[in-house]
Amino acid sequence: EPEVTQTPSHQVTQMGQEVILRCVPISNHLYFYWYRQILGQKVEFLVSFYNNEISEKSEIFDDQFSVERPDGSNFTLKIRSTKLEDSAMYFCASSSTGYSNQPQHFGDGTRLSIL
């Protein structure tokens, strides 16, 4: 069964450094998402992306964050200047359409640790 893959599985970065998290969504899916989960807390929406544009974003997704689809397969999340509170699991997801009747398929996440 097709799956969403994320790399790296664990990223350790010094505070203030830039970090790029990578995802390969399911190949025929059109909508892409990033979520994060701080340890012991809920999964929280960050951003959705369609047709090379941000479709929606949450309050968490401030100017320090950006997303990009640099080629036909990858989808990246960049955090420009990391803060301690950015430490979390970051999940990429994709769906075939942007309608509510379609599930989102999640990768296994990147654990980001900010020192």
Added chain:
Amino acid sequence: SQKIEQNSEALNIQEGKTATLTCNYTNYSPAYLQWYRQDPGRGPVFLLLIRENEKEKRKERLKVTFDTTLKQSLFHITASQPADSATYLCALDVSSARQLTFGSGTQLTVLP
């Protein structure tokens, strides 16, 4: 503000029994409600989706009900097995189809 609550943080049951998990929401009328499973260190895995006009949906040992009057969904696992032990999340499209809002999850442990 919208709120999604899942009945308890942890639920322990004996193998072979039926597990029932609850998801309640307020201040919102979703068209769809989804249930996901999350294992430690892994991403959520989609299980079932139910529409507002469906009372019940089944898939193998799983059953979901959706009561829009009570603003509640129940998730049942029948003939539970230790392999069913995981955290179960309900999710709604609170503000948009492209933005799932998750509950905090119920950690289910099935004891052999």
